[in-house]
Amino acid sequence: MPSNPFPLAKSQLLQAYRTMRTIREFEERVHVEFAKGDIPGFVHLYAGEEACATGIMMHLTDIDRIASTHRGHGHCIAKGVDVHGMMAEIYGKEAGSCRGKGGSMHIADLSKGMMGANGILGAGAPLICGAGLAAKFRGDGGVGLTFFGDGASNQGTVLESMNLAAIWNLPVIFVVENNGYAESTSVDYATAVDSYVDRASGFGLPGVTVDGTDFFAVYEAAGEMIRRAREGGGPSLLECKMIRFFGHFEGDAQTYKAKGENEHNRATRDCLKMFAQRVTEGGVVAAAELAVIDREVASMIDDAVSTAKGAPLPIAGDLLTDVYVSY
């Protein structure tokens, strides 16, 4: 039996792969279905970024809270939100995670500590400060993570929250998912500093930059920050440099990217392929085991889509429900 050089047991490696594959399969399928015109509204796909969500979320349990962005499917799946419910929500069905009332950008499951994908960029940062505050009062060692992109990192809410988390020593982590583009605008243009670590230290937080396509790099850096936060060591910032394979939203012509950029990235910077290669290289995991997971996930996603398509729509009365707990 080859020795396992990784910081995770084999079962965890398989779990990590399954999570990333689920995200990838989910997003690729939504891309296809959206193009058919069946999905209302907008979707923002996380394909290519799986290693970041997965590497981080493997350290979390249901008592930990995350707040996500408009590009939230990956965070939802990695945090344990039900995939069938998510798919139904994207189709606007009553069986959806939010009973069809939220849609892709507002999928949430508070029972799993998922405080919602958010259509307002940067809005999650203050909310997660609140989650961190609540965890401190409860004293249960819970942490909060707020995910935002290179674009949202310039929102006042994020900057204010970094300061607030620092002065109150909150158990929160600011995760900058730097995929180089804020819609069509490059990070080189929109952000003055070269590294978000400079921003972190400017606000009194420790910060680390990792290759967001390297699952193990993310896993290790996140693990350190989460452990420190749980032990009362306060907030930190994790910058994950990564790639999104698709456009900002589905329908984005992506003309701001270089010619061949997407193809090049899929060929050379696919985090799933790189993970599979590493774990099978040393013989810890067999390629066949990964193939089984691929098939199972494909089948599950297939089922999620057909179930969602067949599921009933909300009824007219649902328009007026759940505005308040009571009025």
Next chain:
Amino acid sequence: MARNISFKQAINEALDLEMRRDPTVIILGEDIVGGAGSPGETDAWGGVLGVTKGLNAKHGGRLLDTPLSESAYIGAAIGAAACGMRPVAELMFLDFMGVCFDQILNQAAKFKYMFGGKAKTPVVIRAMVGAGFRAAAQHSQMLTPIFTHVPGLKVVCPSNAYDAKGLLIQSIRDDDPVIFCEHKNLYGLETDVPAESYAIPFGEANVIREGKDVTIVGYGLTVHRALEAAEKLAKSRVEAEVIDLRTLSPIDLDTVIESAEKTGRLVVVDEANPRCSIAADVVAAVSQNAFEALKAAPQMVTAPHTPVPFSPVLEDLYIPSADSIAAAVSRITKTALAA
């Protein structure tokens, strides 16, 4: 025996009683304790006008002074509420909503609906409202209509100490986000208030004066102006019924309509600017639901469509006065007013 305490003491009492009853109630805001990190005494301020003074000594650790970061700390209060706490965040002046409105409008107000009912955000945001303090344009507005407009928010604006205490207790116990508006000019007003804890339900207007000739509706400071107007009108044998809305969302239109059906005449007084005001809202609802009962066109007595001026002579013209209310009544009852 009357136990007279001021509006601001009543708020302090409500906070104290609820903090004693429920360990998940915490208070956040700028200088709500005061002196954080400073060399002098803590509880140096207890709020800019002393409303939260003394609470830190009783509930230390549950009052958090915040940096000047409304987005962050109002959002943190909202996030903590979504995670099972009952935070009471102070937005010092409701005028400051501009720097944190997204957290209120797009987050707190919408969680329950967007998440298919599977969320609860029991946050209270207390803020000072209103003119008359010579605090000028950016510290004196009555922005109640903006919050009332938003589905998912509740908006409360008491006119007296008894209501302030009971409505704040109710706000803290309520499971929805509440914007609790405190008129800065009423802080010193004393009323008989029981020492015990009590909660006043939302959506219950209060008929504070009965009369058969005209219905005057107001909230906050304008309730007192309406009562002054009613005294003037009584001298001319016009008996006004005065209704205090107390809460703007939910709003008790049934009581207003019942009264308008009795008197046939309606005057709504609002310290907000006229376009899309609470006055416009009430007049429209009554016109739609009780048109046949009305003997004259409903009147709105509001601030003008201007920012709040600084110079006292101008600010006094800005706020609806007892005379302007009486004049509106005089117009629709076609009565000349006794001198």
Next chain:
Amino acid sequence: MLDERIKPIVMPKWGLSMSEGKVTNWLKPVGTRVALGDEILEVETDKIAGVVEAGDAGTLRRVIGEPAVIYPVKALLGVIAADDVSDAEIDAYVSGYVTPAADDDNDPETGPRYDFVETPAGSIRYARRGDGAEVVVLVHGFGGDLDNWLFNIDTLAGKATVYALDLPGHGQSTKTLSEPSLVGLANALTGFMDAVGVDSAHLVGHSMGGAVALQTAIGAAERVKSLTLISSAGLGSEINGAYIDGFVAAASRRNLKPVVEQLFGDPNLVSRQLLDDLLKYKRLDGVGEVLSSLARALFADGRQATVLVKDLAGMRQPALVIWGANDRIIPSSHAAASGNARVEVIEGAGHMVQMEQAGRVNELILAHVAGQTKGSERV
């Protein structure tokens, strides 16, 4: 000018907060001979409407208060004097009369309006008036308080030492009631009597308070000199369950008004202030639980759970039963079931007969109390 032969009729002070009242109607014209206790004019406050009785005998010489006009408490409304007093003297009296300033709550004449005492059941608010040899304790009913005796306490205090308390869960007394039952309330009553140093007293109970008084006479007979049961619970199984449930459930004036109107023969007696005060009471933390638990224990499903008629029949203490003929809460037929008790059913009055026909009720109580000072045997 002090002339003992000239007796002013002034705006009365009913209750702690009254500062003014409106004259509604004179019941006697100028020139009528009036006896002590005759009803002479009707007055309305924002709390309630009532009748002013002549405090002296004589001739009604001046009618000054005008109908529909509001006067401050102690304002001069009329004059009673002997026939031999001249008009000029009366005119001089009237023009020289100055309405005394509104008394504050610590009027040296009457002392503080009420007090608090610690008892095993918790803090109890009570009022004490008069200093007669006999002691009378007034016990209100479900959802009421000591102000239910507004029109009784001062008149009774002329001849006895009178206590009126707020039961636990009511008025301004403690809002917890560890034992929500007649026995629990009876224990609270005797605990109160212990705390204020009253060994035994004439108990006067209204509605649920009547049942409490009865229960006290059963469980602590030595504390009870006589019983006056007014519109009392405990004398039959019928009760207006819709009233009880409606009272407990109502959280708004709109819902409370039609419920409370059932208490009176004349629904116009229910003023906005009365409803407001009731709502303020019902909102206090703990009140809802107490009222619900009492309703469940005593009046579930519109029936009285405890009927004490047999116990009343066997009682040594003299009993007086008073009812309003138009009682819509507890039927006046229950009055007849009272065995050897003296029974008075008053026409034209509803459940709150002690307020609606205060003069008559006061007369009956005083006679009943006086009748007992001669001995402990039943008359």
